[in-house]
Amino acid sequence: MAGIDYSSLIPNNVSLHENRRLQRALEDWQPKFLEWWQDMGPLGFQAKETYLRTAVSVDAKGWAQFDYVRMPEYRWGIFLAEPEPGRQVNFGDHKGQPAWQEVPGEYRGTLRRLIVTQGDTEPASVEQQRHLGRTCPSLYDLRNIFQVNVEEGRHLWAMVYLLDAHFGRDGREESEALLQRRSGDADKPRILGAFNEKTPDWLSFFMFCFFTDRDGKYQLASLAESGFDPLSRTCRFMLTEEAHHMFVGEAGIMRIVQRACELMREHKSDDLRKHGGIDLPTIQRYLNFHCSVSLDLFGSEISTNAANFYTLGLKGRFEETKKTDDHLLKQATYPVAELDGERIVTRDEPALVSLNERLRDDYVADCARGVARWNEVIRKHGIDFELTLPHRAFHRAIGSFAEVRVAPDGRIVSQAEWDARHRDWLPTEDDKEYIQSLMQPVVEPGKFASWIAPPARGVNGLAVDFEYVRLG
Ligand code: BYC
Ligand code: FE
Ligand code: FE
Numbered sequence: 001m002a003g004i005d006y007s008s009l010i011p012n013n014v015s016l017h018e019n020r021r022l023q024r025a026l027e028d029w030q031p032k033f034l035e036w037w038q039d040m041g042p043l044g045f046q047a048k049e050t051y052l053r054t055a056v057s058v059d060a061k062g063w064a065q066f067d068y069v070r071m072p073e074y075r076w077g078i079f080l081a082e083p084e085p086g087r088q089v090n091f092g093d094h095k096g097q098p099a100w101q102e103v104p105g106e107y108r109g110t111l112r113r114l115i116v117t118q119g120d121t122e123p124a125s126v127e128q129q130r131h132l133g134r135t136c137p138s139l140y141d142l143r144n145i146f147q148v149n150v151e152e153g154r155h156l157w158a159m160v161y162l163l164d165a166h167f168g169r170d171g172r173e174e175s176e177a178l179l180q181r182r183s184g185d186a187d188k189p190r191i192l193g194a195f196n197e198k199t200p201d202w203l204s205f206f207m208f209c210f211f212t213d214r215d216g217k218y219q220l221a222s223l224a225e226s227g228f229d230p231l232s233r234t235c236r237f238m239l240t241e242e243a244h245h246m247f248v249g250e251a252g253i254m255r256i257v258q259r260a261c262e263l264m265r266e267h268k269s270d271d272l273r274k275h276g277g278i279d280l281p282t283i284q285r286y287l288n289f290h291c292s293v294s295l296d297l298f299g300s301e302i303s304t305n306a307a308n309f310y311t312l313g314l315k316g317r318f319e320e321t322k323k324t325d326d327h328l329l330k331q332a333t334y335p336v337a338e339l340d341g342e343r344i345v346t347r348d349e350p351a352l353v354s355l356n357e358r359l360r361d362d363y364v365a366d367c368a369r370g371v372a373r374w375n376e377v378i379r380k381h382g383i384d385f386e387l388t389l390p391h392r393a394f395h396r397a398i399g400s401f402a403e404v405r406v407a408p409d410g411r412i413v414s415q416a417e418w419d420a421r422h423r424d425w426l427p428t429e430d431d432k433e434y435i436q437s438l439m440q441p442v443v444e445p446g447k448f449a450s451w452i453a454p455p456a457r458g459v460n461g462l463a464v465d466f467e468y469v470r471l472g
Helices: 020-040 105-128 139-166 168-180 202-223 229-267 280-296 304-311 352-380 415-425 429-438
Strands: 049-055 064-070 333-340 343-350
Touching: 020 105, 020 139, 020 168, 049 139, 105 139, 105 168, 105 202, 105 304, 139 168, 139 202, 139 229, 202 229, 202 280, 202 352, 229 280, 229 352, 280 352, 280 415, 280 429, 304 352, 333 352, 343 352
Parallel strands: none
Antiparallel strands: 049 064, 333 343
């Protein structure tokens, strides 16, 4: 079961050949996906051999195999984690029932919307990143972004499989629509806010992988708890791929911080713009931006949608089955940060409607661990500066803080103070211009742009100066 059938047109471990109808639907969608990939996937480089990893089986040991492949020839397919024998619905009103192998009829609409929202983010991120190859800071980084891009493409396949296999004609229409919306498009935008923002440079890209892909981790982990078993198994396998995306983000920022510290020491100056580095305050402003738009992805603090997803058994909490409460939450409360006039206070709210906020809390704690590792690099260089996460109410567009202006330290400020200070808090036009000026491609194996340190080690045990993309 764990083995993947690579002999068929669509690699899969779901015995696709036994379901002709589904196979035809997916084979019909495949050329449309490839057309979308050519139109909206990485610009240039499609004919270049890239050292990529491909799943060969879904078990812990052998799922990754590395080889040179041209991106359009990457074997996108359908990979579900192993079924758990006797798995049950583990929370909500159906707790204790056998997990569903088919969609319960009355939940079709709700479940379809969750799957479509998840699926929509995957191609959106590829669209956002499509210009970045041209300005890569090294071949190593070029290979990493392409790895992320092909895997986000596969995540789209994962959701399209569920739509086509379980939602009939509606599902097939949604599969088409996933290829038609476009990140940032005025008429046909992607569904969630962060996926319509631009990712115009590599500092933004690494921040995106750190903050926005991490939303992916937490959303996928919640969906992996779903009573709808095919969704659970799909998300469990996606999570193994997601880990690499967050690694790319965290390690990328760490290398930029490292380089900043080296330049500060070398030139005994904080002004790195003369020396081709990215200064720590600029990194902080980018961090503030990407953190705040990613916090929005968790939805409103108080959400009846979230309560319904849970009660119906469709979307659980992070690590639901490791928790020891009743998994019903009808009586429980949860502390939620709220606006109270001119102050932000914490109040106990019914736990069910607070599930978005609870997941956001898990996410913030995870982000903080990464930021602490960046600060460790700064500390080791003997530099007195600390990167911090902005307050959760800062620069929000979704939820109760969307209506107020809040400083990164959590103070509610007047519009006048916001207007006077936001340049200290969010990337300025000046910052963006400077970062853009640094985006000069470096493609000689083993060489790196001035603003980023080399990684500690290469991919899959290879040297840092390995030819990760054959440009010749
Ligand atoms: N932007 O009750 P509320 C990833 C809408 S990332 C725009 O607060 P709910 C990846 C909401 O739809 C993971 N609209 O929210 C990362 C609702 O609309 P309707 C993606 C927003 O429903 C990097 C209304 O506001 N996966 O995989 O509890 C690279 C009130 O909603 C936003 C998922 O998100 C927003 N930020 O929660 C590649 C998982 N937030 O119904 C990939 C699936 C809310 O009034 N999605 N709205 O029209 C969900 O679980 C939920 O839909 C959300 C929203 C958590 C997103
Ligand atoms: Fe993804
Ligand atoms: Fe991702």
